[in-house]
Every structure is written in C-alpha cells, then in structure tokens.
Amino acid sequence: MSLLDFFHWCEQTGIGDTIRRSSWLFPVIEAIHLLGLGVIGGAVLVVDLRLLGLGLRRQPAAQLARDAQPWLIGSLLLMMMTGGLLFLSESIKLYYHEAFWFKMTSLLLAIVFTFTIQRKVILAGETRLRPVWSKVVGLVSILLWSGVGIGGRWIGFS
C-alpha cells in the first residue's frame, strides 16, 4: 500500500465523510484547532523567551519548562485530535499540498527538538553551558514551532 493509497483510505473513512457533509463541523473543529495553537504558543514562548534571556528571567528555565509542560502536552494532544479530524476530511487535497508536508516536517522536528535537545539544554542549567547555547536553542524552537503554525495557515490558501 503506497502512501497515496493510505491517504485515499483516510479520505473515505466515515468520519471524514461526516465532516465533509456538514457545513459547520469543519469550521468548528478548525476553530478549536486554532485555540490549541494559541495555547501551544504560550507554553512554548514562556520557555523560549526565558532561554533567550527575555521574559521571566529570574526563574530557572527548568522550573518554567516543568510548569508549562502539562499545557504544552495538553494542547499538543488537542491539536493532534482536531488536526487528525481535519486531515480525514481532506486527505487527498493535503497529499498534493506542499504546505501540508512543510507543516508535518516542521512538526516532527519541533517535537523531537523540544523533547530531546531542548530538554537536555534546560536540565543542564545555565552554569554548565555557555549562555549562547540557551539562546540558540530558544531561537531554533521558536522557528520550528512557527514553521508549524505558518505551514498550517498556508494549507488554507490555495
């Protein structure tokens, strides 16, 4: 089964069909998806601004990351659920849309980066790393997550 076959199969699921037939389901799911984006933005920025030496500078980055984590993971799950539903309703269109692949690549990189490299750097603390590395990690994180958001917005433009 090729990837395109899989996308065809997704498009034909009952869920995708129900969303396509409804005039309001897609907009409502998409609006919730957008809310998730906002909350992810907050959870990511609190930590990344700290790494850049901005924002909550007096708190250790590790503490902020711990505080923001439930909100990051929670909104990420919300986005994956709503995003999955949106995907089922228009899989074939997405298969041929370069913005979708750009978004998925950014998303994969952003998740891997956040939960591996960024976490290591945060846990290492300021004392054991040169400050420039914190800044680089904060900036890369912002760029990767921005790629996800902007890629997502450009799926809507055709």
Added chain:
Amino acid sequence: MQLRLLASLCCLVLAICYLATARTTAPAWGNAGRQIHVFSAVSLQTGASQGIGGSLLAFFSRLGDSSWSVGLHESRYAYDLIESVHVWTLTLFFGLAVMFDLRLLGWTMRTVPVSEVSRRLLPWTVVGFVVMVISGTLLFTAIPVRSYQNIFFRTKMIMLLLAGLNVWIFHSGVYRRVATWDVASVPPRAARVAGGLSLVLWVCIVLSGRMIAYNWFDCDRQPQRPIVNFLTSCVPGQSEEH
C-alpha cells in the same frame, strides 16, 4: 500599567472608528455614476442615512471603494501574508495572555510571583496586541462592508470591549493590592474571577474571529431569520437581486 495600556488601546481603536465616521453623516457621493462594488451599493441604498449605523456603513462602503482596500483585497499575496502575521501574533498575544490568566487562576507557574509574571510577560502581550490591531485593521480594510455586517465580527468587537473592561477592572481593583497576594499559589477570588473571565473572553474572541471567514449569516445570503438581519443591520430585499 501594561494592562491599562492594553485597555486604552482597545478603546482608542473603537474611538477612531467612531470619530472617523462621525463626519460622514450625510453621504454626499451618489452611487449612480460611480464604479462601486455591487454589494456595497446595495448596502448603501438600504442601510445608509440612519444615524450612527448608517454613517458607519456609508464610511465603510467608501473605504471599500478606495484603491487601497481594493488593492489589499485583490492582491495575490498581501492578504494572505497579513493574515499569517495575524495568526502568528495570536500565539504571542493570546498564548501569553492565557499563561497570565492561568497564573491568576493558580493553574500554572504557582511559585512565580504574579507581579513578576505581569512585569515580564505582559509587555510582550502589549507588543502582540499592537501587531494584532494593525494587521486586523488591514484585514478589515480589505473587506470593510462585509466585515462590518458580519455577525461574528460584531460579536468579536463587543467581546474585545468586554475584555478591555475586564482588564481595567482587574487593574484598578484587586491588582492594586497585589503586594498582599503576590506569592500566593492560588490568588484571591477577585483575581481568579478576572483571570477566568479573561480566559473565556479571549477564547470566544479567537473563535468568533475564525468564524468571520464563513458567510452563513451574510447579508447577501437571504432569507435569514429576522433576528440575524437585525443583528447584522442588514435590510434584505434588494440584496436578493444578486
């Protein structure tokens, strides 16, 4: 301080909208010989000449006819780019405002003093808000009449006012005594109410903002229920012609 600025900005935008239109109480331009959008023309004939609503509509239809508006509306990339900026900045403004609200509710960063969160994060939300207002105004300028008569746009503007009011009440009330509850992991009731209200209002603002894109209740889609036409200041009849 930043929060008060935010509230003032909210009011300022609405005041500018109102003042800009106050001078155009009597639309002197005729729509006969002018090349204007069909939809604008219909709205002008049906809705204009009645008080503030009419002058607003007249102002927005003139705005919609400007080359600036048509250019934004018809450009290949400008509109999409501005909308992308609007969405990206949403993460900055809404995301950080939500984090502050969650702190007020005692749901995150419970060991960080509230004044610290306020001092360090709210300036970023002010930057985000300014960009949101500028990009949002540009998006509105591109499609003014339709947006003005859009039920979700109107809902959004009213809730923006309420959110500004909530900010003002919070800042002139319980936040003045922040020194007494700064390090409390769960702030006092008044602060939690302000945080909760703010959260609900901003969520509704984002939701209704997203819904502006859909034309279910648009004036040129008749028949609508009378209540919908009332809420959108739409006078049906002539709108059905096209």
